[in-house]
Amino acid sequence: MTTVYNFNAGPSPIPAPVLEKAKEEMFNFEQSNMAVMEMSHRSPLYEKIHFHAMDQLREIFHIPEDFDILFLQGGASLQFSMVPLNFLTEGKSASYVLTGSWSEKAQKEAAALGNVHTLASSKDQDYKWIPHVDYTELPENSAYVHITSNNTIYGTQWPDFPNNVNIPVIADMSSDILSREIPWEKLDMVYAGAQKNAGMSGVTIVIMRKSLLESANSKVPPSLSYKQHASKDSLYNTPPTAAIYITGLVADWINEQGGVEEMERLAKEKAKLVYDIIDDSNGFYTGHAAVSSRSLMNITFRLQTEELEKAFLTEAKEAGFVGLNGHRSVGGCRVSNYNAVPIEHVEVLRDFMISFMKRNK
Template sequence: MSNVYNFNPGPSPIPAEVLTKAKANMFNYEQSGMAVMEMSHRSPLYEGIHFRAMDQLKDILQIPDEFDILFLQGGASLQFAMIALNFLSEQKKAGYVLTGSWSEKALKEASAIGETTIIASSKDNQYRHIPQTDLTNLPNDTAYVHLTSNNTIYGTQWSQFPDRSKIPVIIDMSSDILSRTIPWENIDMVYAGAQKNAGMSGVTLVIMRKTLLESANNTLPPSLSYKQHADKQSLYNTPPTGAIYITGLVTEWITQQGGIEEMARQAEKKAQMIYDVIDNSNRFYTGHAEPASRSLMNITFRLPNEELEKKFLTEAKEKGFIGLNGHRSVGGCRVSNYNAVPVEHVIVLKEFMEHFMEQNG
């Protein structure tokens, strides 16, 4: 719908070109008479979709050969527990850096499985910044370190990931994967639900260093074992075929747009438009995140009072803006600036924010 400006935090927009291509081919794939969701996942026709999507991810993210790519299910939330089940032994502790609600949830699930410790946290500052974090001198009994790269609720993001030592580093990149380059030399595992930048809900991307995979727990049920899924090339059980197909189309689209570097450039350009409005509003709009920790994906802000916030959101909805309300746990407003949000939509939102301030400031 041309009169809708979708800023939903997730599931979020899918590129219009991807939806057009899916409409034309997804429901009668390659004139086979079958929709992608109807084909056997053991068939050569589906395997072409499956492995092409993996190859495209490897190409656009420049994933080294020493990593495996997995397509799993259960969302990023299942990974909170699955990581601990695979890598947290009785003799060790899992280290967590707390930067928002999702890192808290990851810590909670791991704590139900084994011993955990908090390496750094910005909770005492209402998660307004990314805390100073040193990963180079951690105790030897640290099983792994877990970070959340972007914080959708509070609007903060790691601009650079910290250097690491020998301790494995695992990063939840659900809300900024495919929007930035990844320094693989400092990372052992990345995971992400696809429904923000990598397609539709249903598939979870896991990219894991093979040496980390070799250290995984051998006593788990196969369905919870990374080794099992890697050995079977993510075909141990029926994969979310339709979601993987859409991820393949999204990676094609990113390549056509100029790759990850162009996605990063566009993210910076779009986010700066909204931050400029906030910074030049004489505190009519007040950003939650400290400037050095601001997210390019989720821009969170408040208005002078809740009455004005309700008016802002009501008028925005009347103008066709979707998803601008802040998370229910914190309130306020939020602009989610994922890859598929067109620059033109951000310009319209910028103009609406300026006009609303003129009328109500």
């Protein structure tokens, strides 16, 4: 079988041991003669899967007991509306830090429901870095601050999280969840689609401080109410059972590898392999993101001409690389360096980049 080097931005690779275990038991879970996606979500057998995934996430991510973990649906994009529905009450405004397309979309959906404020933005600099944020400029009536911790399209990442903010801080971590340790004292809510670092598409993970949950708007329709989902342990309606099962297996795998701490160490090591080639290429490869804001998860770069980029991507595809095209809105090239990407695959990519540069200088 031909090796595929999968650098897709999402859905992304799932660890090989996870796929192997799913192959062994997913279609006859614990000799029940039922596949995971066939059994009742009210059954003890499924509840074992459900709560194991929650418990394992809490353990590997060091989530404090004063936070709830929810498994929701609709992708992270539904959270763009659920957050303001639950927390942007009348007379309040929501403050957004714009660092790319996804934060723009989050703000746009909130603006359809209430007042929004752009606290900081790097849009005028083509989102090449994370902007400086002055939290003293928060409007007095701010309900929350929303950030996007990693920006898949532009290849930037917050090096640290907001500190000493006197209102709730909410982070979309869809593309770097479980890849870095979290200082939970700085955040009140984290949400993420699972399909990059936490499993397969279909489930959205929400981690929320209980005190923030208690303040949520009680007039929201039940299916869009965080309080409702939390009160039913994310079993208010039929959950995405197969996706939650895979998330549990991914959490097991991360634990076996050494936890989120090891994922962060490996992310830095793998990203350095690619960034070093870019930095040492004398302009043959040019990174999009400012060095201070570089993402460990999504490495974006251009070549000197569009013709060279086309040749690079064509040859890369022929060599077995998948997903190296930049996002359609910006072009160029992108290496998505998620947890399940083996370091050996990054080393093969590094060697290919060196070889291509030598042949085309």
